[in-house]
Amino acid sequence: MSLSPLLLRSFVYAAFGLAGTFNILNTPAAWAHDPNSPLPTYTEYFRPDALTTDPKLVHCTLSDGSNVDCVQLTLKIEPADMRIGPWCPRNTSDTADRAGKWIYEGDLVDLDGEFITSLDKLYGDSDWKLYSEETGDIHVTETLEGCMAAARPDVDETYQNYCVECALADIDQSLEFTFVIPVKPIPSKKSPTHSDHDVAGISFNGTRLEGPAPVDAILAAHTIAAFDDCGGHVNPHVGYHLHAVVDDCLASMPADVTDHSDVIGVAMDGYMIHARADDEGMVPEDLDMCGGHETPSLGYHYHAGAPGSNAILGCHMGATGCQLGEDGQCLKEGPDGGVLGRLMNYIHH
Numbered sequence: 001m002s003l004s005p006l007l008l009r010s011f012v013y014a015a016f017g018l019a020g021t022f023n024i025l026n027t028p029a030a031w032a033h034d035p036n037s038p039l040p041t042y043t044e045y046f047r048p049d050a051l052t053t054d055p056k057l058v059h060c061t062l063s064d065g066s067n068v069d070c071v072q073l074t075l076k077i078e079p080a081d082m083r084i085g086p087w088c089p090r091n092t093s094d095t096a097d098r099a100g101k102w103i104y105e106g107d108l109v110d111l112d113g114e115f116i117t118s119l120d121k122l123y124g125d126s127d128w129k130l131y132s133e134e135t136g137d138i139h140v141t142e143t144l145e146g147c148m149a150a151a152r153p154d155v156d157e158t159y160q161n162y163c164v165e166c167a168l169a170d171i172d173q174s175l176e177f178t179f180v181i182p183v184k185p186i187p188s189k190k191s192p193t194h195s196d197h198d199v200a201g202i203s204f205n206g207t208r209l210e211g212p213a214p215v216d217a218i219l220a221a222h223t224i225a226a227f228d229d230c231g232g233h234v235n236p237h238v239g240y241h242l243h244a245v246v247d248d249c250l251a252s253m254p255a256d257v258t259d260h261s262d263v264i265g266v267a268m269d270g271y272m273i274h275a276r277a278d279d280e281g282m283v284p285e286d287l288d289m290c291g292g293h294e295t296p297s298l299g300y301h302y303h304a305g306a307p308g309s310n311a312i313l314g315c316h317m318g319a320t321g322c323q324l325g326e327d328g329q330c331l332k333e334g335p336d337g338g339v340l341g342r343l344m345n346y347i348h349h
């Protein structure tokens with residue numbers, strides 16, 4: 001698992017100047033003509049509106065402490081070309097088309113009115129009651145205040161038994177998020193890093209592919225942190241992000257080989273992430289615990305987890321980059337650090 005053919009190929013492309021389609025003027029002078037440190041080919045796969053600035057090469061420190069060349073990517077709170085929402089149904093009579101999804105027993109299931117009224121039975125807990133018996137109205141966090149209050153560790157009584165959703169429009173639109181990802185993946189010296197409350201990767205339309213949602217903690221507060229049909233939801237601190245990769249939701253690029261599913265993004269360790277199944281619905285049988293495998297033509301790469309698995313990647317096989325804080329250093333806390341992250345951090349401490 002040294003240098004994958006995919007990356008090797010990207011160096012060849014770059015040597016012939018294809019990487020120059022990016023704004024080379026934004027690249028630090030030290031990189032401008034260094035044939036050993038070009039941007040990887042995948043940086044050309046990003047949708048035009050996916051990033052705030054062109055990808056650039058920077059130095060960074062990975063999770064294993066190694067100092068390497070990284071690609072720096074900056075995302076907005078809203079990805080490009082994404083069907084966003086709806087999330088919570090509003091009434092127990094609402095059908096699936098008016099609502100999003102939830103993860104139940106390993107599947108991404110419709111969060112329709114019927115599901116809401118069945119929560120007590122589904123979870124074997126009579127304390128579940130997200131709706132009014134008289135009107136059928138479902139308790140939904142309608143404001144930013146509500147969405148932030150609902151999932152704090154000290155959930156106000158008022159917001160227990162709520163379907164939680166946050167509107168993108170309520171969030172500071174100027175927020176942006178900068179990530180650094182190694183140019184050349186470095187197999188981790190330690191055992192694979194689990195991507196629990198960490199970003200798994202970045203899709204080519206600029207969506208954060210998030211680590212697992214803290215489903216148990218969310219349920220313990222009798223809340224549902226609704227996903228939309230693409231497996232995404234909004235968090236005031238990180239914007240829109242995905243906890244699942246669902247077919248036909250993301251921009252994708254055909255793999256360089258004919259017998260493989262499309263590539264949809266890059267993992268935080270620099271390996272590519274492919275769609276779970278190819279056009280014939282076939283999922284590779286030799287995937288490891290992280291969801292990856294090595295093929296002669298593509299080298300090591302991942303396939304996204306099943307939509308209801310709550311794990312876009314099981315873990316990272318390589319040393320990971322990170323999200324940068326305002327000080328240019330890696331953020332210490334988990335990136336899903338808002339509504340759900342606080343709850344999560346509380347649970348984990």
Ligand SMILES: [Zn+2]
Nearest residue numbers: 210213336340
């Ligand atoms: Zn989330």
Ligand SMILES: [Zn+2]
Nearest residue numbers: 274284293303
């Ligand atoms: Zn594969």
